[in-house]
Amino acid sequence: MPKSTVETMAEAVSGMVEAGFHASLERNDKHRDETLVFERWHWTLTRGDTECFELEALRYPNGAESFFLQLVRFHGMRTFSFPLDSWKLWPDRIEFRYYTHPETGQGLTFILALER
Numbered sequence: 333m334p335k336s337t338v339e340t341m342a343e344a345v346s347g348m349v350e351a352g353f354h355a356s357l358e359r360n361d362k363h364r365d366e367t368l369v370f371e372r373w374h375w376t377l378t379r380g381d382t383e384c385f386e387l388e389a390l391r392y393p394n395g396a397e398s399f400f401l402q403l404v405r406f407h408g409m410r411t412f413s414f415p416l417d418s419w420k421l422w423p424d425r426i427e428f429r430y431y432t433h434p435e436t437g438q439g440l441t442f443i444l445a446l447e448r
Contacts, residue, residue: 338373338389340419341399345375345387347421351446353377353385368393382407401428401442422446 349355355377362369373389384404391397402413417429417439425445432439 338391338397341373341375341387341389344419344421344426345377347426347446348377348385351379353379353383376404386413388413401430403442 345355345357355375358374358376359372360374361371369392371391375387377383377385377387383406385406386400386402386404388400388402389397390399399416399419400413401411401416403409403411414430417432419429420427423446425443428442428444430440430442
């Protein structure tokens with residue numbers, strides 16, 4: 333799995349766009365009392381009427397990053413926004429891993445076919 337960074341998430345979004353998704357980016361930062369709390373990137377990706385995903389990346393002042401995926405709609409299925417461990421873009425698919433078991437390395441992975 334790739335090292336999780338905002339830049340690799342942007343590359344994953346680009347791969348999804350190449351596969352026919354439309355992407356929009358909302359970019360804003362959260363401040364509290366004029367102090368930066370985090371930087372935020374929020375992509376909405378849609379393909380047709382039945383597929384909509386939201387990806388979000390947060391970068392904190394100390395350099396830590398958090399990532400989230402929400403299935404807004406996918407052929408009748410949806411999820412709440414949930415933290416991502418990692419993702420991997422392949423030529424024909426993208427794999428989103430929600431959780432990796434610390435002892436086995438196995439995890440819950442959602443795989444999306446990227447039909448071109």
